[in-house]
Amino acid sequence: MTDILTASESTALAEHEAVIELGLTTFVEVGNALYVIREERLYRSEHGTFEDYCRERWGFSDSRARQLVGAAQTVTNVTAAGLPAPTNEGQARELSRVPERERTAVWAETVERTDGKPTAAAVRDTYEQRQQRPAPDEPPRDADLFAGEDWVQQEDPAPEQDLARPAPPRLRPDPVMLTLRTHKGDPVPYPKPQSKPTFNSTPGAGISWANWSWNPVTGCLHGCDYCYARELATSERLKTAYPAGFTPLFHEQRLDAPAHTVIPTEYRDDAHQACSDGECKICAYRRVFVCSMADLYGRWVPDEWIQQVHASMCANPQWQYITLTKFPGRYVGLEMPPGAWVGTSVDEQKRVRIAEDAFRKIEGGAVKWLSLEPLLEPLEFTDLSMFDWVVIGAQTQTHQPSGTVPAFAPPFEWVARIVLQAREAGCKVHLKPNLINGRPGMQFPNEYPDA
Numbered sequence: 406m407t408d409i410l411t412a413s414e415s416t417a418l419a420e421h422e423a424v425i426e427l428g429l430t431t432f433v434e435v436g437n438a439l440y441v442i443r444e445e446r447l448y449r450s451e452h453g454t455f456e457d458y459c460r461e462r463w464g465f466s467d468s469r470a471r472q473l474v475g476a477a478q479t480v481t482n483v484t485a486a487g488l489p490a491p492t493n494e495g496q497a498r499e500l501s502r503v504p505e506r507e508r509t510a511v512w513a514e515t516v517e518r519t520d521g522k523p524t525a526a527a528v529r530d531t532y533e534q535r536q537q538r539p540a541p542d543e544p545p546r547d548a549d550l551f552a553g554e555d556w557v558q559q560e561d562p563a564p565e566q567d568l569a570r571p572a573p574p575r576l577r578p579d580p581v582m583l584t585l586r587t588h589k590g591d592p593v594p595y596p597k598p599q600s601k602p603t604f605n606s607t608p609g610a611g612i613s614w615a616n617w618s619w620n621p622v623t624g625c626l627h628g629c630d631y632c633y634a635r636e637l638a639t640s641e642r643l644k645t646a647y648p649a650g651f652t653p654l655f656h657e658q659r660l661d662a663p664a665h666t667v668i669p670t671e672y673r674d675d676a677h678q679a680c681s682d683g684e685c686k687i688c689a690y691r692r693v694f695v696c697s698m699a700d701l702y703g704r705w706v707p708d709e710w711i712q713q714v715h716a717s718m719c720a721n722p723q724w725q726y727i728t729l730t731k732f733p734g735r736y737v738g739l740e741m742p743p744g745a746w747v748g749t750s751v752d753e754q755k756r757v758r759i760a761e762d763a764f765r766k767i768e769g770g771a772v773k774w775l776s777l778e779p780l781l782e783p784l785e786f787t788d789l790s791m792f793d794w795v796v797i798g799a800q801t802q803t804h805q806p807s808g809t810v811p812a813f814a815p816p817f818e819w820v821a822r823i824v825l826q827a828r829e830a831g832c833k834v835h836l837k838p839n840l841i842n843g844r845p846g847m848q849f850p851n852e853y854p855d856a
């Protein structure tokens with residue numbers, strides 16, 4: 406059945422349709438515009454039902470329209486809670502599948518777990534992790550405010566439910582605050598996490614050799630101008646997660662993450678031995694990059710921070726911990742967890758001797774490794790035989806507080822020379838995806854013979 410619109414309704418319909426027409430990639434505006442058209446029945450002059458309208462006017466299926474509205478509603482939910490908005494529809498759609506009462510917490514945890522680079526897969530991973538965790542000791546949040554509501558997402562929600570008007574911002578109790586300490590002992594208030602700590606999943610190629618990162622310490626004083634960790638920690642959108650910016654900060658509340666992180670069932674196999682298959686998911690799910698947002702062994706780091714992190718690692722030997730520092734001398738004399746991969750980062754020639762001297766003395770750890778990422782100079786090592794594994798990578802562009810630092814692609818010869826020396830020394834070699842098939846890649850020779 407069709408109906409005639411009033412003048413103001415016609416204007417409203419035209420405005421909302423303009424949003425849809427002009428902004429088909431801005432899923433939030435489109436979802437909200439569809440929502441209003443449906444709720445106000447602005448489609449009725451030309452179309453019998455909202456489903457007909459979507460199909461005939463826009464070529465949307467009914468389910469596509471519901472996806473868009475659901476994604477827009479989800480963005481409204483999380484931004485009302487003061488969190489950064491999902492940046493693409495895939496993230497928002499995945500989040501919309503999470504029961505609403507958990508949605509904000511799942512998103513907040515995902516943003517933190519991924520160091521501010523959430524993906525749809527990371528949202529799913531966070532939710533699955535939370536499902537497998539023991540129930541938190543504390544009573545359910547907002548129990549009184551939410552009493553009587555059915556928060557369980559329907560498998561196949563009816564249109565009326567799915568297209569419900571985006572909820573107004575809910576009143577949330579003020580968070581309980583912790584006091585964290587910087588390396589100088591200065592207090593930094595930090596909201597108490599609402600769930601037990603776990604590792605962050607690391608989807609994507611940024612950390613291509615580990616499935617998790619864990620940051621009981623954040624911040625670094627080393628001052629590398631290309632530092633991706635500083636870019637994240639000083640960004641406006643992550644200032645809640647990094648209240649001290651890139652100043653070294655001890656997150657004591659994260660020390661229990663090794664005990665609370667659960668390996669998904671499909672990747673659990675206690676009988677599986679560590680193997681050298683780079684594609685082996687069972688091995689990858691045991692590898693944890695420790696302090697991807699810091700240098701845990703920096704000169705400024707208090708001994709007790711290192712001792713507490715190592716105590717947590719040694720008490721949870723089910724994980725394969727991967728450490729990395731530009732101050733490898735600090736490894737000497739430390740108790741390393743069994744199976745640890747102990748690494749040092751060398752970007753310039755001046756660090757080569759420091760790395761070689763330290764690694765001749767280091768005891769413990771299953772794997773000694775050398776990270777040449779970014780490779781900024783042609784490096785000359787006297788010996789690579791003290792390393793088991795060599796990783797080489799390029800410098801990707803970052804946006805630092807002081808401005809943009811451009812990408813740098815090392816020439817092929819610099820890379821090839823290290824690869825040959827590593828092979829002769831019996832090392833395994835890993836070329837980072839940003840070197841071989843990403844940006845900036847590697848500067849390949851492009852020569853032609855003299856005619």
Ligand code: SF4
Binds near residue numbers: 634
């Ligand atoms: S040592 Fe690592 S964490 Fe520290 S500034 Fe350099 S790149 Fe960043």
